[in-house]
Structures are given as structure tokens and as C-alpha cells.
Amino acid sequence: MQPLKEQLARIKRLSKRTYEVWRRQGPRLVLAKFFKKLYFKLETTALPTSGAPEIVHPVSHYHHWIREYFPRNSDLRQMAEIIPLLNKPLFSIIMPVYNPPEQYLRGAIESVRNQVYPYWELCIADDASTAAYVKPVLEEYAAIDSRIKLVFRPENGHISAASNSALALANGEFIALLDHDDTITPDALYHCTVMLNYHPEADMIYSDEDKVDEGGGLRDPFFKPDWCPDSFLSRMYTCHLGVYRRSLVEEIGGFRVGFEGSQDYDLVLRLTEKTDKIFHIPKILYHWRMHSQSTASELDNKGYATAAAKKAIEEALQRRGEPGEATPTEGGHWIVRYQIRDYGKVTVIIPTKNLGSIVNTCLTSIFEKTTYPNYEVLLIDNGSTEPETLEVISKWRAKEPDRFRCQPYDIPFNYSKINNYAVTQADGEYLLLLNNDTEVINPDWMTAMVEQAQRPTIGAVGAMLLYPNKTIQHAGVVVGLGGVAGHSHKNFPYGVPGYYYQLHTVNNYSAVTAACLMCRRSVFEEVGGLEEELQIAFNDVDFCLKITEKGYRNVWLPHVVLYHYESKSRGEENTPEKQARFHQEIMYMIRKWKTGIDPDPCYNRNLTLDREDYSIQI
DSSP, X not given: OOOHHHHHHHHHHXXXXXXXXXXXXXXXXXXXXXXXXXXXXXXXXXXXXXXXXXXXXXXXXXXXXXXXXXXOHXXXXXXXXXXXXXXXXXXXXEEEESSOOHHHHHHHHHHHHTOSSOOEEEEEEEOOOOSTTHHHHHXXXXXXXXXXXXXXXXXOOHHHHHHHHHHTTOOSSEEEEOOTTOEEOTTHHHHHHHHHHHOTTOSEEXXXXXXXXXXXXXXXXXXXXXXXXXXXXXXOOOOSSEEEEHHHHHHTTSSOTTOTTSHHXXXXXXXXXXXXXXXXXXXXXXXXXXXXXXXXXXXXXXXXXXXXXXXXXXHHHHHTTOOEEEEEETTTEEEEEEOOSOOOOEEEEEEEOSOHHHHHHHHHHHHHHOOXXXXXXXXXXXXXXOHHHHHHHHHHHHHOTTTEEEEEOOSSOOHHHHHHHHHHHOOOSEEEEEOTTEEEOSTTHHHHHHHHHTSTTEEEEEEEEEOTTSBEEESOEEETGGGSXXXXXXXXXXXXXXXXXXXXXXXXXXXXXXXXXXXXXXXXXXXXXXXXXXXSSSHHHHHHHHHHHXXXXXXXXXXXXXXXXXXXXXXXXXXXXXXXXXXXXXXXXXXXXXXXXXXXXXXXXXXXXXXXXXOBOO
């Protein structure tokens, strides 16, 4: 009989695999959830050991993930058997070279030669390397593999010029970019080929990536979202592995001299103005080398890249007719502040009932801090009876007669119905849904939200909401998290960067919370407002999903920050009636949106749906 530890480990593996299979099939969702819960229960159960329980660090989680999902030799053999059944494009791998350490250069070339997919050419442009070993190494590989093509530049022109020299050698329908000290996984081009067989219209493909340290260890996986244009304006997250249709790259003029260090960023900014046929492979296909001279190790090694990125972003904004400024944020990333074309009126809609001091805090913060010049506050009184609240309303009517209105609407509480009614009473071109238990922190909060809401491509705009102890309550909504939807980075300390600087950058999300949500009135009316069947929960998620269904993008802003004293107004879900209603609203969302089944495109299927911390799903 197997030892208990081995039995439990085997059950864990089986339950995990059963869950993964059934999760994708949908109809067996209930059973899938059972096996999921069983797996995670076992995962968090300490197995019998002779010593202290093992502490599982994130790197251990990733090593576990690697063991589960990286291809084995048997997997690679199976891929090779499938290749004859596929349409087989030629990939031209572009690799500029300048004095890389010899072992890393060899490793990069060998990773291409080890591809299970054989239809490739490696186009290498040596940028006048001064290291004596570079030319012999390149010629050695070209002699043993005819798919390796070389050009030796007579003088150093830096990476953009060298990349264009390599591009001039290319004959493939698609190009892939490889740095001279990085490696690609053996199945990288195979998965790109499979994607192109499913989506022959694709003009750009990118994958997830990780880093390889100087000891050869894999670490720091970056599991990316699908294509999110506003996230991309804040950080060059697509990065490696990047595959692009060669004709389109040539149409836009290849790599631009003067953008060295951010030449790939500039290339993709220009390319994605020509196409929206962009696809993401949620697999680790690229290992980014960490060593003393690499950007993967220290951004300061290539400080010129930061200046080039700013230039690339701001030129893109001008080309797109949305001028603005790219302001730097931590990690070498950016926050775009757009010029406001017209300071249209904003109606701030605040439903409330009683809780006068809380409402007064909210109103005081708005009127004393807001610098946006054209707004009104519309308070919807849902049957207040407390004298203090009535006094607060009277005070603000007298103090702000031109900017404050209170409209009574005494019905049984239904958040969606109250806000829908409020919109019929609002004068603003922009609607800002705001909870009565919030407090404005930064004066330009409304300005920053209008900057985004004015853009024709944008639907809902959300903000960073903090608990009173300065931990995060809301930083965007991930659909499927916790079953239906959950808050990104909930309970993280304010100021930390989050998952790959997610908390310091502008990002697209499938949804944002209506505790502070702005949209154009036209968008609100186009989608039919809030769903009144969802009286309390998930009405904002449903609203945002209706917006994305219409082709708009929702965006979350890290530089708009408010306190949110959550649940002060309506209390906790702690009665049978409230719990029954909450269950009904869960079922509504599952039936309508298949939440928990379809992956959120602004998240990644390799990340957990059980916690709000962007940890790896294992």
C-alpha cells in the first residue's frame, strides 16, 4: 500500500486534472467546482513529514506550475506528429547581435534550432561586434544549419538599425523577435502555428514569458491579459514572445532609428494602429535572460529606453487624435493624461438614506477638493428620516445652490432602479455614480476621469478605492474571481506596485465598481442602464459587461483615489432574506454571462480564481 503522503499527492493530481478538463466543458461545472475545491483543500493541507511543515513560496508555486504545464518530451513528439496536419507558415526570427556573452548567444541560437516546428529561418544581423568570438560562433552555426542567415554590419548602428538589417534577410510570412541573450521554449513556434491555423487573420501574436537567472533557474512568470490597448499605453506588457505579420511591419517602415531601447514598443504602437487582429497565447514561450547588462535585471542599464518610450507614446497619441502627456510612474511605466477637448458637465449621482455624517463627509470632500470646473451633485434621497440627514441636505442646498440638488425617491431599496431614475433627472453629459460612503482624496479626480470618459472607445472609468486603513478595496474587477466577480488586489497595502505594476498603471478591466464609476450618458442609455433585477450585487459588473459587449473598453485609473467606507449604508449580507437575494443574483450572472466558465480576457487563465492576489493557479 502506498504511503499516505503519496496517496494524497496522487489524489491532488487527479482532482486537479479532472477540474481542468471539466472547467473547459461548461455543462459539468458543478462537478468541476467540487474537484477544484478538493484540489485546493488538499493543496493547503500539510502532508505528513518528519520535520516542520514546508513553507510554499511563490517561486515554489511556479516550479510546481512548470512541472504541470511545461511540455515533456512525449508532448513534443505528439506536437511533431500534428504538424503535418497544419498549414505551415514560415517564421523569420529576427535577432540583432552585439557582444553578448558567448554562452548566452549559443543558448539563443540553440533554442531556435531545438524548435519542434521546423519551418523557420533565423535572421541574424551582427551590429559590428567587437568581441572576437561573435563572428566565428555565428559562422559556425550558419555552416551547420542552412536556415540560419547572417549579415555583418560594417559599423555599429544600435538595435533599431541592426533589427532592420535582420528584417531585410527575412522571407517568412511572419517575423518573431528574439534578443541575442534570451531563449524560446521548444514549442514556441508550434503554438504560434496552431494559433494561425485557428486564426489565419492574425497580424500579431504574443505569449506569456518568464525570466531565467544566471544560474539557469526559471522565475518571475508574467501571465498577461489578452489585448488591452489602454494597458499597453501604460506599459509595454506584450513584449516577448512577439510575432508579427511581415508585410505589415514593412508597411509601417520597420524599426525606427531614434527609439532604441523602446524600438519594439514603438513598433507595436504603430502596428496596432493598422490592425486589431491581435491574439494572445496564454503560455510561457519565452525566457528573458537576467544578467548584469540586461534590461530584465535593471531598468537603469538602459535609461535611454525610458526617454524613447515617452516619445513613442506621445507620438502615438498625436497620430490617434487624442493628444496628451505620458507621465512616468514607478517601474519605468507611464500614466497618460489626455487633453480635455470640452469640459462637459458631470452629474455626480449619490443614492442615500439617513447616515447624515457619512453623507456630509462625502459631499464636503467633493465640494472642497474637486477642481473640475463643471459639475453638479444629484443626491437621491431614498426615504431619509433622521433629522441629522435632513439637516445635512438642507445645509448643502443653501451652501451650493447651483451645484447641489436633492431628489426624493422613496422606494424599497434597489440600487439599479434608483440610479436609473437619477439619470432621468441628471443634466450632465457625463454620469458619475458614487457611493455615499466614499471620500475624495485627490483634487483632480474628476478631471482625470473625464479625460478617459471623453474618449469614444471608452465605456466605464473606475478608480482606486481604499479602506480607511489605506489598504485596497477596489482596483478593478476580475470576472470569475471567487465564482462571479472579485476585486483585484483587495487588501493590498496602498502604494505597492501589485502584479507587474498593475496598481501603478492604467489598465483595462472587464468591469469596475459603481462605488465610483464614470461614463458618458450616451453609453449609459445605449446599454439600457443598470439591470433592475440585480437590486444590490453585481449590477455594476453586469453593466460593464454590457458595455464591453457593445465594443467599448472599460478602464481603471490608479491616480484617482478615494476612501470607501464599504457597507456603511446597507449593512452586511447577514439575514436569510439578503442571502437568498444574493444567491439569486449570483445565478443571474452565471446564466447570463457564464461567469466562472469563460475566462476574463483582461486576466489570465493561469492566475487563480480563488484569491484576489494574482497568484498562480496550481
